[in-house]
Amino acid sequence: MLEISNICAGYGNKLSIKNISLHFNKGNVYAILGPNGSGKSTLLKTIDKIIKPKEGVVYINKEDVQNLSRKKLAKNIAYLPQKNSTSASSTVFETILLGRKPYIIFEPRQEDLKLVENIIYIFGLKYFSFRNVGELSGGELQKVLIARALAQQPKILLLDEPINHLDPKNQIEILKVLKKITSELGIITIIVLHDLNLAFKFADYFIFMKQGKIYAKGDLSSIEDKIIKEVYDIRVKILNVGRSKLLVIDE
Amino acid sequence: MILLLIAIFFISIAFGSIKMSLEEVINALLRNSEYSYVLWNIRITRAIGGILTGAALGVSGAVMQKVLKNPLASPFTLGVSHGAAFGAAFAIIVLGAGKSHSFGSEAVTIFNNYPVVIFAFLGALTSIAIILFLSCFKGASPESIVLAGVALSSLFGSATMFLQYFADDFQVAATVFWTFGDIGKAGWLENKIIFITFLVGITYFYLNRWNFNVLFWGDEIAKSLGVNIKILRLISMFLSALVVSVCISFLGIIGFVGLISPHIIRFLIGDDCRFLIPYSALMGAFLLCLSDFIARTILSPVVLPVGIITSFAGAPMFFYLLIKRRRF
Ligand SMILES: Nc1ncnc2c1ncn2[C@@H]1O[C@H](COP(=O)(O)OP(=O)(O)OP(=O)(O)O)[C@@H](O)[C@H]1O
Ligand SMILES: [Mg+2]
Numbered sequence: 074m075l076e077i078s079n080i081c082a083g084y085g086n087k088l089s090i091k092n093i094s095l096h097f098n099k100g101n102v103y104a105i106l107g108p109n110g111s112g113k114s115t116l117l118k119t120i121d122k123i124i125k126p127k128e129g130v131v132y133i134n135k136e137d138v139q140n141l142s143r144k145k146l147a148k149n150i151a152y153l154p155q156k157n158s159t160s161a162s163s164t165v166f167e168t169i170l171l172g173r174k175p176y177i178i179f180e181p182r183q184e185d186l187k188l189v190e191n192i193i194y195i196f197g198l199k200y201f202s203f204r205n206v207g208e209l210s211g212g213e214l215q216k217v218l219i220a221r222a223l224a225q226q227p228k229i230l231l232l233d234e235p236i237n238h239l240d241p242k243n244q245i246e247i248l249k250v251l252k253k254i255t256s257e258l259g260i261i262t263i264i265v266l267h268d269l270n271l272a273f274k275f276a277d278y279f280i281f282m283k284q285g286k287i288y289a290k291g292d293l294s295s296i297e298d299k300i301i302k303e304v305y306d307i308r309v310k311i312l313n314v315g316r317s318k319l320l321v322i323d324e
Numbered sequence: 325m326i327l328l329l330i331a332i333f334f335i336s337i338a339f340g341s342i343k344m345s346l347e348e349v350i351n352a353l354l355r356n357s358e359y360s361y362v363l364w365n366i367r368i369t370r371a372i373g374g375i376l377t378g379a380a381l382g383v384s385g386a387v388m389q390k391v392l393k394n395p396l397a398s399p400f401t402l403g404v405s406h407g408a409a410f411g412a413a414f415a416i417i418v419l420g421a422g423k424s425h426s427f428g429s430e431a432v433t434i435f436n437n438y439p440v441v442i443f444a445f446l447g448a449l450t451s452i453a454i455i456l457f458l459s460c461f462k463g464a465s466p467e468s469i470v471l472a473g474v475a476l477s478s479l480f481g482s483a484t485m486f487l488q489y490f491a492d493d494f495q496v497a498a499t500v501f502w503t504f505g506d507i508g509k510a511g512w513l514e515n516k517i518i519f520i521t522f523l524v525g526i527t528y529f530y531l532n533r534w535n536f537n538v539l540f541w542g543d544e545i546a547k548s549l550g551v552n553i554k555i556l557r558l559i560s561m562f563l564s565a566l567v568v569s570v571c572i573s574f575l576g577i578i579g580f581v582g583l584i585s586p587h588i589i590r591f592l593i594g595d596d597c598r599f600l601i602p603y604s605a606l607m608g609a610f611l612l613c614l615s616d617f618i619a620r621t622i623l624s625p626v627v628l629p630v631g632i633i634t635s636f637a638g639a640p641m642f643f644y645l646l647i648k649r650r651r652f
Contacts, residue, residue: 121548147550154544160393161540162595171541175550177534225549 074099075120075229075261080129082119083285088127089115090285097229099259102252104272106265107282108305113265114155116282117231120263121152133229147175151227153218155234155265165201165209165217169193172224189224195250196220211238219247223254230255230262236271244268248275269301273318293318366508373510373518374616374630375609377571378581380522382608384564385582386589386600387529390536391560392466398583399568402469403451403476405579408572410480410487411447413499415440417491440502441573448569451476452562460558505578505631507616514574525567529601532556536597578631580638581608581615587645 075097083089090112097103105113118124120131122138131138133149141149151172161168169192173185193199196216206214215238222230230251236244252275255262266272272279279296281288281304289300296318298311310323381399388397399405419439454476459469488496510518529536535556538546546553568582585608586600593599615633622628 118544123544123547142550143547143552144550147548150548152544152548154542157542157545159541161537163537163540167537167596171534171538171549174534174538 074134076132076135077120078130078132080116080119080126080131082115082124082126082129084115084124088285090119090282093129093287095280095287095290097261097263099261100256101277102255102262102264102275103278103280104264104266104276105280105282106267106269106272106304107288111282112285113282114233115285117152117233117263117265120229121150121231122146123152144175147225149227150229150231151222151225152231153222153233153235155237157214157218159206162205162207164203165198165206166193166203168206168217169198169220169224172221175225188226192220192224196247212240212243215239216243216247219251228260230260232262232264234265234267236266236268244271251275269320273320369511369515370508370616371613373507373515373575374613376515376518376522377507377510377575377578378585378609378612379605380518380525380567380571380608381578381582381612382585383522383526383529383601383605384568385584385608386586386597386604387525387536387560387564388582389586390539390597390600391557391564392470393539394466394470395587396583397470397473399565399572400477400579400583402455402473402565403480404448404565404568405572405577406477406480406484407451408444408448408569409499409503409577410484411443411445411450411573412440412502412576413484413487414447415443416498416502417487417495419443444502444573445569447480448565448572451480452565452569455565456558456562459561460554466557503577503631504629505572505576505634506629507575507578507612508627509575518570518574521567521570525563526601526605528559528563532560533597533601536560536601540595576629576631578612579635580642581612581634584638584642584645585611587642591645591648 077093077095080093081088081091093116105116107113115124119126120138122131122141122143125139133141133146138146163171166189169189170181170185173181173189176185193202196219198213198216198220201209201213201217206217209217215235219232219235222232232251235251236247239247248271251262251264254260264272264276266276273293273296278290278292280290281300283304288304289295296311298309301307301309301311301320308323310321312319312321385398388399388402389395391397394401451473455469455473458472484499488499491499535546535551538549538551539553539556541549543553572578586604589600589603589607593603612630612634615637616630618637619628619630619633622633
């Protein structure tokens with residue numbers, strides 16, 4: 074269980090997120106939505122102790138993350154940054170194996186290798202296994218990085234715009250896999266997304282951010298035209314389609 | 325690789341101003357023959373010094389390049405060697421150490437001039453301290469650390485020249501001579517000290533090989549995979565610089581081995597630190613022994629300082645790798 078209590082964080086003297094309190098439950102996918110620069114990435118970084126909050130506390134199972142060692146934290150939280158670049162020239166297999174890093178004491182065990190093979194199979198990366206990551210396309214690399222995050226077997230999965238660079242088919246398949254894993258393993262998945270329709274389809278709860286603050290939160294039923302219009306300052310309509318919702322441009 | 329090293333070890337102890345056949349070498353090693361003294365006290369200390377120093381330089385170069393994410397990082401770029409050279413110049417010129425020594429041939433066995441060694445070491449430590457201070461307390465990025473190292477090098481370089489300007493001919497000659505790295509300067513004691521620091525360094529580096537591998541993916545991913553990058557960077561920099569300082573203080577400046585060994589290994593084997601770390605050490609040892617062998621035979625009976633050979637052969641090798649390799 075993850076709880077954020079009254080967090081203020083930012084870079085230098087500037088606060089990018091202010092007074093954020095949230096509560097996350099196991100087995101759910103949370104979508105973080107909001108315009109560019111609203112503090113979504115900053116929030117994820119604060120949860121994973123990559124930046125230190127100026128105020129407030131992040132609790133995992135009632136324990137302050139500041140008191141957890143990096144190694145222990147890495148067994149609990151996997152984080153995929155928004156911007157990824159690498160100078161590595163390792164293979165896809167080795168890259169995903171790095172997700173096992175927090176568990177490796179001297180060398181990877183047989184189980185670690187098995188798990189990585191399994192994830193490679195789920196992600197359809199079998200034919201890429203021995204390709205060099207420096208030579209992958211943008212979408213292929215993105216898939217490898219998501220796979221690496223899953224290889225970490227986290228209890229909390231933080232993904233910052235994970236479906237960037239992916240084609241529609243891969244977007245849908247990855248989100249499907251994430252949703253399935255989240256409910257089957259009872260983990261908490263927090264995804265930053267810009268595609269609202271995909272968010273409506275795959276997330277269980279929605280958190281809207283604007284200018285570093287929580288603007289609204291709730292499940293699918295709580296989402297109305299008004300929230301979207303005010304958060305993004307755009308003119309849209311929300312249609313109810315079956316049990317899901319659909320966003321259309323209304324100019 | 326290891327076989328190659330053993331081969332070069334035997335070749336280098338067999339050749340020298342007194343030629344011996346392999347049979348005689350083995351004979352002298354096992355029994356007490358007329359060559360035993362030369363062998364044990366000169367050739368073998370020299371060969372072992374070469375292996376240790378080469379390995380130390382190779383592994384430090386690999387680690388610095390990794391930690392600073394810069395293919396040009398090496399003991400030179402960080403100002404460690406210039407710091408040491410300044411320390412040595414200070415000892416020789418200001419404190420008047422080293423006057424009574426004659427230099428040069430293999431006949432002058434051990435260069436045990438402790439004030440010079442100690443001041444060289446202090447000079448190297450000063451550069452390490454400045455670099456570490458910048459990276460630790462000022463939170464400087466790897467890029468700016470490399471730049472700071474370049475600035476520091478030129479600072480120490482000009483300070484050395486300043487001292488030389490006011491020195492007499494002999495002192496200038498002595499400081500210049502000091503900078504010619506020569507593995508013949510090391511005796512058993514020096515080798516032992518080099519060995520111990522090297523052992524500490526490579527043990528730490530090897531235990532952290534997975535952490536180094538993660539560094540490729542940027543600081544954020546490294547942190548989220550449980551690596552305490554600040555401490556890793558600090559200790560690695562400190563240890564690699566320390567290992568190099570010890571070698572340089574005893575032997576003088578030996579260029580290019582630290583820079584090029586990891587590049588050769590990366591070219592041959594790849595980036596994975598599980599292999600990069602031990603193999604860079606082996607490659608460094610091999611290159612330095614080979615260079616020393618060349619240094620002693622090319623103009624025989626004149627023995628060139630090995631530093632000249634490494635720099636001379638290192639540069640074209642570096643060009644070759646640059647052209648051959650697509651990415652660094
Ligand atoms: N490294 C940094 N240094 C200084 N300011 C930063 C840094 N990273 C982000 N900011 C600022 O913090 C604010 C929030 O940025 P953040 O990256 O959290 O936004 P975001 O919601 O993720 O936006 P996007 O949708 O564009 O990814 C922005 O005003 C941004 O300019
Ligand atoms: Mg962002």
